[in-house]
Amino acid sequence: MKFDVVGAGALGLMFGCKLAASGQGVRFWTRTNEQAKLLVKEGIMLLEGEGSSPMNITSLTAYSLQEASTRLETQMHADWIILATKQRHIDNALVKAMKPIIGHDTKILCLQNGIGHVEFLSQAFPKTPLYAVITTEGAKRSGSYQVIRAGKGVTTVGHVGSSSIWKEIDLQNAAEKLIDTFDAAGFCSLLSKDIDREIYRKLLINSVINPLTAMWRITNGELLESEERRKLLQQLCEEAIAIYEARNIPFEGDAYDIVSEVCRSTAINMSSMLKDVLQGVPTEIDYINGRLVEMAKQSGMSVPGHEMIWRLVRGLYK
Numbered sequence: 001m002k003f004d005v006v007g008a009g010a011l012g013l014m015f016g017c018k019l020a021a022s023g024q025g026v027r028f029w030t031r032t033n034e035q036a037k038l039l040v041k042e043g044i045m046l047l048e049g050e051g052s053s054p055m056n057i058t059s060l061t062a063y064s065l066q067e068a069s070t071r072l073e074t075q076m077h078a079d080w081i082i083l084a085t086k087q088r089h090i091d092n093a094l095v096k097a098m099k100p101i102i103g104h105d106t107k108i109l110c111l112q113n114g115i116g117h118v119e120f121l122s123q124a125f126p127k128t129p130l131y132a133v134i135t136t137e138g139a140k141r142s143g144s145y146q147v148i149r150a151g152k153g154v155t156t157v158g159h160v161g162s163s164s165i166w167k168e169i170d171l172q173n174a175a176e177k178l179i180d181t182f183d184a185a186g187f188c189s190l191l192s193k194d195i196d197r198e199i200y201r202k203l204l205i206n207s208v209i210n211p212l213t214a215m216w217r218i219t220n221g222e223l224l225e226s227e228e229r230r231k232l233l234q235q236l237c238e239e240a241i242a243i244y245e246a247r248n249i250p251f252e253g254d255a256y257d258i259v260s261e262v263c264r265s266t267a268i269n270m271s272s273m274l275k276d277v278l279q280g281v282p283t284e285i286d287y288i289n290g291r292l293v294e295m296a297k298q299s300g301m302s303v304p305g306h307e308m309i310w311r312l313v314r315g316l317y318k
């Protein structure tokens with residue numbers, strides 16, 4: 001199978017490295033020429049867990065995405081594009097730059113947290129099948145070509161949006177082959193027929209854990225360590241569930257219990273939002289709490305907790 005990885009950040013490097021190591025064809029499309037050159041020169045170094053020796057993949061193909069139209073004149077389109085940028089990178093400029101790498105049989109796999117990107121990309125690429133991924137894998141970039149697998153997780157894949165020119169059975173077969181390929185590369189993967197459910201479940205979890213850990217600068221586990229923190233966790237869960245109920249979005253189980261369980265199981269993790277804040281880069285708050293606030297407004301509801309935490313996190317970045 002051939003993969004084009006757009007965005008050689010934490011997840012892009014990790015997925016690309018392990019897919020290449022398992023014998024798949026992987027080509028990287030970076031934002032900068034400098035990173036593409038470094039990847040070609042140095043390869044990727046992936047560290048998986050303490051005590052394990054690093055995996056080093058060399059002989060890579062990598063270009064800047066801006067060069068796509070000239071590079072694709074002499075090369076084949078991939079079966080899959082793994083879109084591994086952040087939500088905020090997905091805009092008209094990225095769409096324009098990606099057009100040359102989309103062939104007749106290319107499918108796009110979106111790794112982003114939050115919501116909004118699927119609708120945007122469905123409109124931008126109406127004929128291209130889109131799949132969303134919800135992953136509990138943890139990856140941390142430690143340089144332009146070095147990445148750490150911070151935690152093994154489960155990667156769930158499902159078809160999203162409508163792609164009128166593809167038959168349901170072909171969409172399903174393509175996803176099944178992808179799951180087998182991911183499994184063979186060392187990613188425990190599942191196929192979901194209702195990926196929206198997974199997306200909204202993850203959205204709720206992220207909308208509670210991420211901004212609170214980012215504001216308080218604490219690990220996920222520390223969120224449960226005081227009554228004051230637990231109360232706010234509870235309030236954000238209740239507000240999110242009220243929005244879901246108003247909009248008929250299914251959510252199974254007790255939100256507070258589920259969020260608390262994620263805090264416990266990822267206790268020593270720094271949330272992705274806290275990492276962004278500490279690095280001084282914009283967070284994904286607009287695509288997580290911002291979207292919830294927007295949904296609440298559309299339903300004529302007030303969600304003071306989410307609105308306040310959204311503004312507080314936005315205000316951290318000038």
Ligand SMILES: NC(=O)C1=CN([C@@H]2O[C@H](COP(=O)(O)OP(=O)(O)OC[C@H]3O[C@@H](n4cnc5c(N)ncnc54)[C@H](OP(=O)(O)O)[C@@H]3O)[C@@H](O)[C@H]2O)C=CC1
Binds near residue numbers: 006009010272
């Ligand atoms: N890391 C994780 O463990 C997890 C991440 N996610 C989600 O996955 C998504 C990616 O996260 P993560 O890998 O951590 O993010 P990173 O910031 O590490 O990676 C994003 C990459 O996209 C690149 N990029 C930006 N614009 C372009 C462009 N125009 N063309 C090509 N590349 C571009 C960036 O390049 P540059 O560095 O040059 O700016 C960067 O390398 C996020 O939405 C996140 O929420 C979900 C689950 C786990």
Ligand SMILES: CC(C)(CO)C(=O)C(=O)O
Binds near residue numbers: 113205206270
């Ligand atoms: C589940 C959680 C909160 C784990 O850290 C996450 O997805 C993130 O940090 O973005």
